[in-house]
Amino acid sequence: MSSSKDKRLLDEVRDYMRLKHYSIHTERAYCDWIKRFIHFHQMSSRDDLKNGEQKIEEFLTYLAVKKNVAPATQNQAMNALVFLYKRVLKTPLKEEINAVRAGKKTNIPIVMTRDEVREVMSVMEGVPQLIVKFLYGCGLRIMETVRLRVQDVDYKMKTVIVRSGKGAKDRITTFPETITPLLQNHLAKVHIIHNQDLSHGFGEVYLPHALARKYPNANREWNWQYVFPSKNLSKDPMTGKIRRHHVDPSVVNKAIKVAAKKVGLNKRITSHTFRHSFATHLLERGTDIRTIQALLGHKDISTTMIYTHVLQQGGHGVVSPLDDL
Numbered sequence: 001m002s003s004s005k006d007k008r009l010l011d012e013v014r015d016y017m018r019l020k021h022y023s024i025h026t027e028r029a030y031c032d033w034i035k036r037f038i039h040f041h042q043m044s045s046r047d048d049l050k051n052g053e054q055k056i057e058e059f060l061t062y063l064a065v066k067k068n069v070a071p072a073t074q075n076q077a078m079n080a081l082v083f084l085y086k087r088v089l090k091t092p093l094k095e096e097i098n099a100v101r102a103g104k105k106t107n108i109p110i111v112m113t114r115d116e117v118r119e120v121m122s123v124m125e126g127v128p129q130l131i132v133k134f135l136y137g138c139g140l141r142i143m144e145t146v147r148l149r150v151q152d153v154d155y156k157m158k159t160v161i162v163r164s165g166k167g168a169k170d171r172i173t174t175f176p177e178t179i180t181p182l183l184q185n186h187l188a189k190v191h192i193i194h195n196q197d198l199s200h201g202f203g204e205v206y207l208p209h210a211l212a213r214k215y216p217n218a219n220r221e222w223n224w225q226y227v228f229p230s231k232n233l234s235k236d237p238m239t240g241k242i243r244r245h246h247v248d249p250s251v252v253n254k255a256i257k258v259a260a261k262k263v264g265l266n267k268r269i270t271s272h273t274f275r276h277s278f279a280t281h282l283l284e285r286g287t288d289i290r291t292i293q294a295l296l297g298h299k300d301i302s303t304t305m306i307y308t309h310v311l312q313q314g315g316h317g318v319v320s321p322l323d324d325l
Contacts, residue, residue: 009046010034012088018238021209027238033080052085053095060099074102109276109306110267117277119263120256127228127247128255130182134160135274137176139282139295141166142253142271146246150187151223155180162297164208171297187227194225197244202233204243279307 010031017027037059041048049055060078063069069077078097085091112120117136124132134145144162152161158175197203204219205226211218218224226246233244253271260269267273275296282292293304 009038009088013084016088024238029076030080030083033077034084037077037081037084049085049089049091052081052089052091053093053097056081056085056093057097057099060097064100064102069102071102071104074099109280110269110273111280111307112265112267112269112273112277114281116263116265116267117274120259120265120269123259123262124255127186128252130179130186131228131247131252132256132271132274133176133179133182135271136278137179138173139275139278140173141275142249146226146228146249146252148227149223150190150225150227153183153227166297169297171294173295173297183227190225190227190229191222193229193244194222197233202242202244204241206236206243206245276307279304283307 013031013034014027017030022030037055040059040062041055043049056078059081060074063074063077078099082093085093121129121132121136131142131145134140134148135142138145138160140160140162147163148160149163152163153159153175154161155175158177159172160175162171162173164170194203198220205224207215207219207224226244228247229244230247233242235241236243236245249271256269256271260267279292279296282295283289289301289304289308292307293301296304298304
């Protein structure tokens with residue numbers, strides 16, 4: 001499909017998604033899959049989009065067999081293409097799509113010991129260190145952490161409210177009392193920055209469409225501001241408004257990588273490793289698996305059960321015969 005045609009099709013996709021208030025992350029992901037689908041079939045006109053079921057099936061099979069993608073990746077690609085045909089092209093897919101499914105792999109999560117967590121945190125500083133303390137202390141995902149609003153942290157109840165987490169669900173998790181003074185000191189600085197933004201005619205933060213409509217003046221209020229705002233103002237790609245967005249997760253991931261290397265860890269440490277460690281260490285302390293499931297926001301208990309592996313000594317709790325010699 002020619003560049004001009006391709007651009008017009010993607011513009012239609014973006015227009016529909018913005019009309020229906022899809023997130024910017026979903027918009028980018030879907031547009032990327034649609035472009036890859038078009039290039040895979042070497043489409044040059046809209047007529048090439050016909051026979052969608054067969055073309056989608058071929059593309060999904062290619063992803064599974066040739067690219068060896070994970071099941072979640074293949075599912076996202078399928079969702080993007082079904083969205084294209086049903087919502088944008090208004091062409092319902094009548095036949096079943098029988099693509100080769102991506103093989104599901106059981107990956108044991110990488111977990112740090114308490115000493116390793118302490119060492120990594122000790123060589124970090126500033127905002128990245130505080131964010132990592134939320135990742136480990138609350139069991140949050142990186143995006144859940146950077147999207148936190150000031151009002152989401154309750155010091156007295158020792159809780160953090162995670163709004164629209166994975167699966168668009170809200171949940172409550174624990175808040176570590178030890179980081180209260182660090183967080184309050186950080187927020188005092190953020191409050192100054194927010195007041196400065198207001199004095200310069202800015203200070204408006206992004207709110208989901210429903211909230212923005214229900215509370216039209218809330219986007220400038222302190223309680224709705226991000227706990228971890230970006231250092232710079234930027235243009236919202238969806239509205240064109242100048243706002244201070246939350247800090248980019250890549251800043252934290254880079255700081256974690258540097259810290260892990262500095263303390264000499266041979267494990268592959270990412271922001272998600274701290275969430276894995278949170279769950280595993282709670283299990284070691286005897287916390288009920290159902291409670292951990294609720295704190296992590298897992299829909300299925302089997303997802304949480306993966307952390308029980310660290311309670312076993314050796315493979316499946318079996319002591320190696322070499323230790324008996």
